[in-house]
Amino acid sequence: MAVPPIEPAFIAENHADSAKTKPVEVRESVVIRFAGDSGDGMQVVGMQFTNESALAGNDLSTLPDFPAEIRAPAGTLAGVSGYQLNFSSAEVFTPGDELDLLVAMNPAALRVNLGDLKDNGILIVDREAFTDQNLKKAGYTSHPLLDGTLAGYQLFELDLTKLTIETLKDTDLPARAVVRCKNFFALGLVSWLFHRPTESAENWIKERFKKRPELADANIRVLRAGFNFGDTAELFAHSYEVRPAKIAPGRYRNITGNAALAIGFVAAARQAGLPLFLGSYPITPASDILHDLSALKNFDVLAFQAEDEIAGVGAALGAAFGGAIGITSTSGPGMCLKAETINLAVSVELPIVIANIQRGGPSTGLPTKTEQADLLMSLYGRNSDSPVPIIAPQTPADCFAAAFEAVKIAVRYMTPVIVLSDGYLANGAEPWAIPAARDLDRLDVKFRTDPEGYFPYLRDEATLARPWVKPGTPGLEHRIGGLEKDYATGNISYSSLNHEQMVLVRAKKIAGIAADIPPTQVFGPTRGDMVVVGWGSTFGSIRAAVSAAQADGKSVSHVHLRYLNPLPSDLGNVLKCFRRVLVPEMNLGQLVKVLRAEYLIDAIGMNKVQGLPFKVREITNRIDSMLQE
Amino acid sequence: MSAESPTLTRKDFVSDQDVRWCPGCGDYSILAQVQKVMPELGVPRENVVFVSGIGCSSRFPYYMNTYGFHTIHGRAPAIATGLKITRPELSVWVVTGDGDGLSIGGNHLIHILRRNVDVNILLFNNRIYGLTKGQYSPTSEQGKVTKSSPVGSIDAPFNPISIALGADATFVARSIDVEAKHLQTTIKQAFEHKGTSFVEILQNCNIFNDGAWASVTDRDTKENSQLQLEHGKPMVFGRNRNLGLRLRGLEIEVAEIGQDGVTESDLIVHDQTNARLGHFLAALQPPKFPVPLGVFRTTHRPTYEELSAAQVASAKAKLGNGEIDELLNRGDTWTVEA
Numbered sequence: 001m002a003v004p005p006i007e008p009a010f011i012a013e014n015h016a017d018s019a020k021t022k023p024v025e026v027r028e029s030v031v032i033r034f035a036g037d038s039g040d041g042m043q044v045v046g047m048q049f050t051n052e053s054a055l056a057g058n059d060l061s062t063l064p065d066f067p068a069e070i071r072a073p074a075g076t077l078a079g080v081s082g083y084q085l086n087f088s089s090a091e092v093f094t095p096g097d098e099l100d101l102l103v104a105m106n107p108a109a110l111r112v113n114l115g116d117l118k119d120n121g122i123l124i125v126d127r128e129a130f131t132d133q134n135l136k137k138a139g140y141t142s143h144p145l146l147d148g149t150l151a152g153y154q155l156f157e158l159d160l161t162k163l164t165i166e167t168l169k170d171t172d173l174p175a176r177a178v179v180r181c182k183n184f185f186a187l188g189l190v191s192w193l194f195h196r197p198t199e200s201a202e203n204w205i206k207e208r209f210k211k212r213p214e215l216a217d218a219n220i221r222v223l224r225a226g227f228n229f230g231d232t233a234e235l236f237a238h239s240y241e242v243r244p245a246k247i248a249p250g251r252y253r254n255i256t257g258n259a260a261l262a263i264g265f266v267a268a269a270r271q272a273g274l275p276l277f278l279g280s281y282p283i284t285p286a287s288d289i290l291h292d293l294s295a296l297k298n299f300d301v302l303a304f305q306a307e308d309e310i311a312g313v314g315a316a317l318g319a320a321f322g323g324a325i326g327i328t329s330t331s332g333p334g335m336c337l338k339a340e341t342i343n344l345a346v347s348v349e350l351p352i353v354i355a356n357i358q359r360g361g362p363s364t365g366l367p368t369k370t371e372q373a374d375l376l377m378s379l380y381g382r383n384s385d386s387p388v389p390i391i392a393p394q395t396p397a398d399c400f401a402a403a404f405e406a407v408k409i410a411v412r413y414m415t416p417v418i419v420l421s422d423g424y425l426a427n428g429a430e431p432w433a434i435p436a437a438r439d440l441d442r443l444d445v446k447f448r449t450d451p452e453g454y455f456p457y458l459r460d461e462a463t464l465a466r467p468w469v470k471p472g473t474p475g476l477e478h479r480i481g482g483l484e485k486d487y488a489t490g491n492i493s494y495s496s497l498n499h500e501q502m503v504l505v506r507a508k509k510i511a512g513i514a515a516d517i518p519p520t521q522v523f524g525p526t527r528g529d530m531v532v533v534g535w536g537s538t539f540g541s542i543r544a545a546v547s548a549a550q551a552d553g554k555s556v557s558h559v560h561l562r563y564l565n566p567l568p569s570d571l572g573n574v575l576k577c578f579r580r581v582l583v584p585e586m587n588l589g590q591l592v593k594v595l596r597a598e599y600l601i602d603a604i605g606m607n608k609v610q611g612l613p614f615k616v617r618e619i620t621n622r623i624d625s626m627l628q629e
Numbered sequence: 630m631s632a633e634s635p636t637l638t639r640k641d642f643v644s645d646q647d648v649r650w651c652p653g654c655g656d657y658s659i660l661a662q663v664q665k666v667m668p669e670l671g672v673p674r675e676n677v678v679f680v681s682g683i684g685c686s687s688r689f690p691y692y693m694n695t696y697g698f699h700t701i702h703g704r705a706p707a708i709a710t711g712l713k714i715t716r717p718e719l720s721v722w723v724v725t726g727d728g729d730g731l732s733i734g735g736n737h738l739i740h741i742l743r744r745n746v747d748v749n750i751l752l753f754n755n756r757i758y759g760l761t762k763g764q765y766s767p768t769s770e771q772g773k774v775t776k777s778s779p780v781g782s783i784d785a786p787f788n789p790i791s792i793a794l795g796a797d798a799t800f801v802a803r804s805i806d807v808e809a810k811h812l813q814t815t816i817k818q819a820f821e822h823k824g825t826s827f828v829e830i831l832q833n834c835n836i837f838n839d840g841a842w843a844s845v846t847d848r849d850t851k852e853n854s855q856l857q858l859e860h861g862k863p864m865v866f867g868r869n870r871n872l873g874l875r876l877r878g879l880e881i882e883v884a885e886i887g888q889d890g891v892t893e894s895d896l897i898v899h900d901q902t903n904a905r906l907g908h909f910l911a912a913l914q915p916p917k918f919p920v921p922l923g924v925f926r927t928t929h930r931p932t933y934e935e936l937s938a939a940q941v942a943s944a945k946a947k948l949g950n951g952e953i954d955e956l957l958n959r960g961d962t963w964t965v966e967a
Contacts, residue, residue, distance in 0.1 A: 055963050200961050249967040253960050263956055270953050277715050279707075297944035299951030302714055302937060307740035311707035314700070314737075318680070318711030321698055322719070326711065344701050434962065437953035471696035471712075471719055474675045479644070479691050481699025482683075491646065492691065 022231070023238040024195075029088035030242055031096030032190065034183075035113045036105030037074050038067055038081040041183035046083025047429070048187055048204055052196035054254040054431050057244025058087040061540060063095035063613065064427045068284070068367045075137040080112045087194075089243040093540035093547075095428065097615040101193075103186050105129060105160070107138035114150075122193075123153040124186070126160040156235055160185050167225040168218050177215065181222040188226020193239050198223055248433060255432040257396040257425035258285070261329075261355055262292035264403025266299050269325040271404075272411060272443035275300040277324045279315035281308055281334065284367040285423040286357040289329040309337035313354065317341055320350040321480075323447060323470035325407055327353040331423075332361045332374055335381070342416050343382040346506065348480045349457070349466045351410035351417075355403070358422040360611045369611025370423035372536050373587035378418045379565055379594070385503050387510035389413070390564040392420040394539035397432035399425060402562070404440070411445050413513055414465040420564070422586075424613050425537045451475030456490035464509035514566040520574045524550055524557030527577035529627060533603070535561040535591050538584055538614055545619035556623055561591070572599040580626055582606055584619055637668040644694040650685060655806035655832035659753060660692055662812045667695075670820050672720045679722045680709040682729040685760045685834075686753035689724040703734025706741035709748045710933070717934040720820070723750045727768040728758050731787050735767075742796035744933040745824040751816075752789055752827065753806075755834040756841050763837035775837075789829045790911040790925055794904065799824035801907060801925045806832040807846050811857075811922060818924060824932050831920075845920045854915055858923030863896040866919050873897075874918075881909055883918060901927050 034049070036042045043064055050062050063084040072079030086096035101122040104110040106129040117123060130145055144150060145157060164182040171178070184205070191198050202220050209216035230236060269276035278301065280290040294303040302319070306312040309330055316326035330338060335356050345352050358374045360366030378390050389409050393402035399421055406417040448454065448467035456478045457466045469476045478490065486493035487501050522531070523546060534542045539560050546558040559574065561567065568574075575581055575595070581603040583592040589605035596603050606622050608614055642664040650656045667677065677695035681687035683702035690697025696719075700708050705723045713721045723741075730738050730752045741748060757775065758764040764777035765784065772781040793801045800822040804815040812830065819826035831842040844854045852868040864874040865886070873896035875884045884891045900906055907926035913919065931939075 051961050055961055057963070057965065203961075244965075247965045249965050251958065251962055251964050253958065253962045255960075266951075266956060267953050275715060277711060279711055296951065296956070297941045298948045299953075299956065300941065302941070304711065304714060304937075306707065306710075307736055310704060311710070311737055311740065314704045314707030315711030315714070317700075318698075318708035318713075319715040320711075321708070322712045322716040324715040340701050341704065348698075434957050437957065440953075471678045471716065472676050474673070477675055477695050479646075479693075479697035479699065481690070481697075482701055483699065 022236065024241050025238050026241045026243065028090055028242070029086060029092070029096070030100045030194065030240065031084065031086045031098065032101040032103070033082050033084040033099050033113060033116070034103045034186065035080060035082040035109035036103075036183070037109070038069070038079045039071055039074065040081070040105045041180070042081045042083050042105070045183045045187045046085060048201040049190060049196065050085050050429055051200045051204070051254055052191060052198065053085065053087040053194075053242075054252070055200055056196055056242075057247070058089065058242055059092040059245035059247060060085060060087040060430060061092045061095045062086075062429045063424065065612070066368055075106055075108055075134045077108045077112055077138060080109050082109070082113060087242055089245045091245065092430070093544040094613065094616055097617050101190070103190065105183075105186070107134045107140055107144065110144060111138045111140065117153060119152050121153055122156065123150060124156045124158065124189070126182070127157040128159050128161045158189075163225065163229065164222050167222050171214070171218055173214065173218055178218065181219050184219045184223040185226035185229075188223040188228075189230045192227045192230030193236060195239060195241050198227055247431070250433045252431045253434055254429050255397055255400075256288070256427055256429045257393065257399040257421055258288040258357065258427070259292055260397055260399035260432065261393075261403045261419070261421060262289045262296075264400040265293070265325070265327055265353070265407065266296055266301060267400070267437070267440055268404045268407035268443060269301075270299070271440050272325060272407065272445045274445060275302060275324045277316060277319035277326050278303045278329065279306050279312040279319070279326070280304070280329045281306050281312045283309070283331045283334050285359055285426045286329045286331050286334075286355065288426070289355060289357075309334035310341060313338040313341040313352070316352050317345055317350060320345075320352050321471070323468070325353075325411070326351070327355065327407075329355040329357070331357050331359050331367075333364060335374060335377060339382050342388065342418075343384075343386050344482050345416035346382070346386045346388060347482045349414045349506075351407075351414055351468070353403070353406045353410050353417050353419060355419045355421060357426045358420060360609070366611045368423065370537065370613060371586050371609060371611065372420070372422050372538070373590065373609070374420060375535070375564060375587070375590040376593070378420060385507060387507050388565065389415060389417045389510055389513055390420060391417065392536040392562060392564055393425060394536065394560060394562065396425050396428045396430050400432070408441065408443050409513060409516070411443055411468075412465065412516075413463055413509060414468060415510060420536060422537050447473070448476065449473050455488065456480055457485055457487065458490075459505070464505060464512060511566050514569045517563050517566070517568050519570050520559055520568045522557050522559055522574060525555065526557070526574070528555035528557060529578070530555065530580040530582060530623065531557045531559055531575060531578040532582045532584065532619070532623065533559045533561065533575065533591070533595065534584055535564055538586065541614040541616050541619055542584060544616040545623060548616070548620055549623050554623070554627060556627070564591070564594075567594075567598065572601075575599060575601055575603070580604070582622065582626055584608070584614055584622070586613070637674060639664045639668060641674060642667045642694050644692050646691045648692050649688065651836050653835040654685070655755065655834070656686060656689070656753065658806045658809065659751070659812065659830055659832065660689065662809055663751075663816060664693070666813050666816045666820075669817065670720070676718065677720045677722070678712065679724060680705045680712065681724040682734055683760070684726040684729045684758070686724055686726040686832075687729060703729055703732070704737060705729070706734065706737040706748070706750070710741055710744070710746050713746050713748055714934050714937055717747070717938065721748045723748055725750065725752050727752065727754045727756060727766045727789070731767045731789060731792070739792065739796040742793055742798040742825050742827060745799050745930055746934060747823055747825065747932040749819045749826045750828065751819075752829050753832040754789060754829050755832045755838055756786075757834050757838035759834045759837050788911060791908065793827040793829075794907050794911055794926060798827045798926075799930060800826040800927045802827070803829045803831065803920075803922050803925065805842065805846060805922065806830055808922070815923070822927060824929065844915055854919050856913075856919035856921045858899050858901070858910070858921050858925065860899055860901045860924065863893050863898050865893065865896060872919075881913065881918070901925065904928070
């Protein structure tokens, strides 16, 4: 469950694992959010606390939420950056609906985030940041720390700046550099509150400030001071413990969706025994894939930062023509530009993978906010009948498997494949059970070298894929291109019947991929009152909501689609076993259109386009109301 | 050509496809010269790849019995870049036109030039859109009347050589479709250059822009309107070899040898390693000046794919061949016991 109700607290004095001098309250799950100005280092603190929690054995899920501007004017609502984390001793599906604890570094952060804090939740604020000027920038007309606004919360007012300056009073650092350490005071304090060892954060600081040891030292001192402050100051009556979750045995690391995609591609290329070529152009929220792959040159990764989105995918296609694994990474506006090249890849039947990290649109839209509104574009957004397989990862860690599988399908069927991730998966993190390289599938890529009976578009009988031939192979010199080709010889052909045959065989090839897709998995009973159908990053919210409904004895199941094209061949029959079909999506109803069109079922959409994932409660409420209809 | 390979001839580079350019098109001559030169380059046929965009010129790969990729409008340089980075041993050629390379694909063209990917670019410049049946192109002269400019084009034209030099191309040359020998020599020079070679080939479109380069190609006028650039040689031209170019301050002017005491020693000596001179020459326009042909500029700097491969090699030397297990286990990890 994602956000179970807080268990009745039990107070365990002198908990065995801890040298804490204060009583300890055990909780199953906690949702916290660090919020401040975009220059306050909230993402860093959030990520470090996430690492600490992962190392402490919790299951977790994160939601970074930051503005598109690198440094919006300080103190403004537009500049607020937040990092939310749900950590638990039970299974976690989402970053959590409501906050148990909010750290607000200034009035703007308070104003933007307070609505998400639970009644009686813990609120930690930096009192010194509540100046008249900052209050005005945040739009407060009276002082929230004084006017009773916060009466319903456990408010802790700290003088973070003063405490930080006090900690570093004997250093020679300029005042500005000293004050910049205050985010680590907050991290230290919250780490103490939840019994998190700060070692991993300290290691991170050392690495980050490798060339400025005086800054590393200062930040670590402030971090420890925050931790000790929690223990000694007469502030918190007790601390909290969230015990390790029951997680399947194995080795784990914390991973974001973009990081998982990047190494998934590297692993797939290695399992195919081929170099990996990334052609990409910087775009939020996909750029981290370019960054990660640019640093993996000793893995035979050639990362090419192209002059534009078109050249990024073009170079990837050129690399594929040469026999490499060609991939490109982008987001919505870049997808628009890549459409023509993806269509060429469909026409010449070369394998490339396009990773689209969806964001709010149309146009530039909401660059840092999540959305899943590029499904129909991926399915249909190219001229003519141009089928492309689509895979959508469900969680950040699942991006590894999705990338791997996309490459596998691309080379097996000689086709471009689109991976539809999104901003939430890209930047969100969760623990990942690390696979062993030896357990990964081998991708059996065969390049044709035999000139006997060779034609460029002669197809494999089983997969309908054409042969992959590397330039440099004697006797197989051939020409390919975007003009229609003769079914048999591959030469240019304008014949009308031949064209129809080619359109049909291209469609049949992609439809045939369904043979490789596992049967639809139904979470819950295979027939009943309702099935909730989702795809992509809505997995966690839907799974949590459906689990809760099932626990309440309701007849609700969950089907989550990983393969959007082709759809699993049994899907129509599976869905027809339910009285109602609900399709929550972060768009105005795209999968629901496809399901209605494909299966003539009365699927109902549930739509949210706020740049944020669904809350579990939103889906739960909708399930309840639909069941009552 | 490796010692054991059979000797290739022009015919080995002719594909079995019917050539479908209009009769009389300048492209026929260019195709013939390329096919003629290919056997002399010493590259096994299977290692040659022609990549093109869209347009009349871009049908070229279909007629070459090599590997070929007819791609999309303007994008051939991008696709060729991905190919060359991953397969540096291949001899990669891009065939493009004034519309394909300078209009829709202008961005990719300047970027392949600045990166210095070792690809040979042949830009057929007929100053018209032929495949779409006659609209003005980015090299059409201002005032040109076409289907899309019935009262004359108001666009100022591009100068392909200036663009290539501006993008710091390492080999920039110009030739003409009908000057077979000159074209063959230029193609060979382009091949021999390591780094991006850019060759503008003045080409006639006898259907939609007949006489595109008439003054440079007509028997009667060409000797006075062509300037053959030869490295280390004074810039002499004209039917009687009595005209030349000399420098006056920062301006180039045409001088007549023997007039006003002008001798050959007063003329500019071509130095193809001098980028500034290349810019001066690129700016020369008829009718006041002859059209320079030959190599405007050549220089050497590392190719993109060499630098790319060097970074991979250096990463491997420093870090060893990447191990997937190490990659998967990076960062803070922890073990959950059974």
